[in-house]
Amino acid sequence: MKVLVTVKRVPDPATTIRVLPDGSGIATDNVKWVINPFDEIALEEALRIKEKLGGGEVVLVAVGEPSWQEQLRTGLAMGADRAILIRAAAALDTLAIARVLAKVVNDEKPDLVITGKQAIDDDSNQVGQMLAEMLGWPQATFASKVEISGTECTVVREADGGLETVAFPLPAVITADLRLNEPRYASLPGIMKARKKELKEIAVESLGADLAPKVKLRTLTPPAKRQAGRKVASVEELVGLLHSEAKVI
Amino acid sequence: MGDVLVFAEHQEGHFPKTTLVAVGAGLELARKQGGACVGVVAGARADELAGELAAYGLGKVVVLDHPALTGRLADAYAQALAWTVSRLGAETLLATATAAGKDLMPRVAARMGAPMAADVIAFNDDASVVRPMYAGSALATVELQGKPRVITVRATAFEAAKPVASAAPVEKLTPEFDAAALKMRLVGFNATKSDRPQLTEASIVVSGGRGLKSAENFKEVLEPLVDELGAAMGASRAAVDAGFVPNDLQVGQTGKVVAPALYVAVGISGAIQHLAGMKDSKVIVAVNKDEEAPIFSVADYGLVADLFKAVPEMTTEVKKLKHA
Numbered sequence: 153m154k155v156l157v158t159v160k161r162v163p164d165p166a167t168t169i170r171v172l173p174d175g176s177g178i179a180t181d182n183v184k185w186v187i188n189p190f191d192e193i194a195l196e197e198a199l200r201i202k203e204k205l206g207g208g209e210v211v212l213v214a215v216g217e218p219s220w221q222e223q224l225r226t227g228l229a230m231g232a233d234r235a236i237l238i239r240a241a242a243a244l245d246t247l248a249i250a251r252v253l254a255k256v257v258n259d260e261k262p263d264l265v266i267t268g269k270q271a272i273d274d275d276s277n278q279v280g281q282m283l284a285e286m287l288g289w290p291q292a293t294f295a296s297k298v299e300i301s302g303t304e305c306t307v308v309r310e311a312d313g314g315l316e317t318v319a320f321p322l323p324a325v326i327t328a329d330l331r332l333n334e335p336r337y338a339s340l341p342g343i344m345k346a347r348k349k350e351l352k353e354i355a356v357e358s359l360g361a362d363l364a365p366k367v368k369l370r371t372l373t374p375p376a377k378r379q380a381g382r383k384v385a386s387v388e389e390l391v392g393l394l395h396s397e398a399k400v401i
Numbered sequence: 402m403g404d405v406l407v408f409a410e411h412q413e414g415h416f417p418k419t420t421l422v423a424v425g426a427g428l429e430l431a432r433k434q435g436g437a438c439v440g441v442v443a444g445a446r447a448d449e450l451a452g453e454l455a456a457y458g459l460g461k462v463v464v465l466d467h468p469a470l471t472g473r474l475a476d477a478y479a480q481a482l483a484w485t486v487s488r489l490g491a492e493t494l495l496a497t498a499t500a501a502g503k504d505l506m507p508r509v510a511a512r513m514g515a516p517m518a519a520d521v522i523a524f525n526d527d528a529s530v531v532r533p534m535y536a537g538s539a540l541a542t543v544e545l546q547g548k549p550r551v552i553t554v555r556a557t558a559f560e561a562a563k564p565v566a567s568a569a570p571v572e573k574l575t576p577e578f579d580a581a582a583l584k585m586r587l588v589g590f591n592a593t594k595s596d597r598p599q600l601t602e603a604s605i606v607v608s609g610g611r612g613l614k615s616a617e618n619f620k621e622v623l624e625p626l627v628d629e630l631g632a633a634m635g636a637s638r639a640a641v642d643a644g645f646v647p648n649d650l651q652v653g654q655t656g657k658v659v660a661p662a663l664y665v666a667v668g669i670s671g672a673i674q675h676l677a678g679m680k681d682s683k684v685i686v687a688v689n690k691d692e693e694a695p696i697f698s699v700a701d702y703g704l705v706a707d708l709f710k711a712v713p714e715m716t717t718e719v720k721k722l723k724h725a
């Protein structure tokens with residue numbers, strides 16, 4: 153079984169994000185870049201599927217700048233077999249990214265695509281679903297459990313108010329939620345091996361996907377800051393204030 | 402002509418507040434675009450529900466009648482909704498960014514080749530929209546070029562629609578799509594059982610974090626306060642990951658976004674990812690033994706204390722207040 157996993161380079165979630173004064177983006181001088189945490193979970197799931205089935209291939213794909221090689225190498229060190237970097241200079245919108253990925257899927261013909269449920273920079277939560285529709289494939293978003301038996305796939309998903317179970321034949325697109333698994337760390341031998349694994353670069357233009365932007369980011373602004381209130385000395389004072397001052401209980 | 406089509410999601414035979422928020426946002430956007438706001442309902446009991454929805458000030462309610470729409474599966478719904486947008490010539494398809502909205506709307510957008518903005522918190526007069534990025538550390542002003550376009554709105558950012566005197570007409574349509582191409586099956590749904598208010602509907606939310614230390618402590622220490630206040634219960638990711646409470650109680654960037662009149666954070670440090678889900682609450686209370694905890698920077702009232710002592714005291718004080 154061949155599994156394609158998407159990878160995005162994002163600021164480490166522990167980084168404090170600051171909007172540039174001109175609103176053109178965020179300050180990147182002190183940012184540590186990592187694999188989008190949900191993509192790590194997606195990769196872990198792909199590796200577990202391969203281990204369980206006792207074979208197959210896990211291929212990483214990223215659509216971004218040359219610097220994204222770093223995150224692809226980390227993914228290779230975790231255990232992916234090879235990686236593809238679709239080089240794109242400008243940031244593409246979700247629709248264009250999905251179109252590019254659809255081209256890659258048509259070339260690679262994986263049995264399964266696993267993406268993170270959202271990238272923690274844009275917080276869009278769109279690409280996996282868009283890709284599934286473009287391919288005419290089933291989708292299982294927000295997966296917390298994946299079971300594959302032959303070409304049948306059953307997924308437990310985090311839905312509103314509970315857990316939903318869906319089933320479908322492969323190929324399909326799954327998007328990973330937090331509780332799907334706990335990603336492994338890259339081991340030292342893994343890091344050594346990763347250096348020799350294939351990391352292919354392709355210019356995005358050569359794929360012939362429609363890249364025309366339809367979503368334009370005009371400007372970023374920092375959110376209004378919430379004022380800290382006061383400390384109270386006792387539970388009695390707290391409950392009293394909630395009743396008489398805030399009037400919420 | 403500027404029409405907004407609102408996807409009216411329903412759960413267990415009724416419209417949750419999040420759906421009425423979608424209608425409220427749809428009405429606002431339709432006014433701005435100079436068009437009508439139309440609601441669309443599908444699935445089990447759609448006829449009855451359409452009658453209910455017709456009371457909320459919409460121009461029209463459409464019922465989608467098709468056997469493939471019984472369970473809310475993304476492949477079927479994407480086809481049906483894309484068909485409806487084109488049939489009605491709607492300019493915008495809108496839903497709330499619930500788990501179902503997030504699952505479905507991007508797929509419809511892809512089917513239509515339409516631009517999409519997720520989790521929108523405001524509509525500007527020049528047709529641009531505002532949405533948070535980076536766990537709410539930045540607000541982006543975004544233009545969606547071309548029509549149709551797809552928008553999900555954040556449930557806490559718009560008012561729920563209210564019933565009006567006159568009812569909208571209801572129209573039944575049978576969407577045309579390739580049902581043979583559908584491959585997804587609904588196997589089951591395991592609802593989180595609770596007699597408490599829904600997290601996204603409650604006016605008071607009490608959330609617990611890693612500081613609670615165990616599922617038993619959630620039950621024995623936190624739940625009495627939750628119930629005394631008639632509140633919904635929430636949690637941090639750390640508490641959910643540790644298995645103290647079910648997954649769908651997670652508040653935050655990658656969980657639910659809430660903005661109740663009162664939010665009480667107990668044993669929660671206040672990571673940016675958690676704040677992203679609750680910092681628009683009207684009044685925030687934090688109980689934490691670490692006075693440096695970042696949660697205090699957004700709290701209106703902060704109590705530096707051991708929660709195992711403070712929370713039972715709070716329960717007692719609230720009880721006293723009610724019987725005073």
Ligand SMILES: Cc1cc2nc3c(=O)[nH]c(=O)nc-3n(C[C@H](O)[C@H](O)[C@H](O)COP(=O)(O)OP(=O)(O)OC[C@H]3O[C@@H](n4cnc5c(N)ncnc54)[C@H](O)[C@@H]3O)c2cc1C
Nearest residue numbers: 610611612637638639653654655656668669670675690708
């Ligand atoms: C991709 C990603 C997505 C995430 N999404 C979310 C999300 O949606 N929601 C979310 O909440 N988090 C999310 N997180 C996790 C977030 O970064 C924090 O790790 C998490 O919120 C911490 O939970 P906590 O505050 O319960 O635990 P901790 O940070 O460990 O804090 C526990 C607090 O309890 C206090 N405490 C301990 N014992 C007591 C006591 N006896 N009395 C009083 N206080 C006590 C401590 O002082 C401490 O402040 C995400 C992280 C990542 C990487």
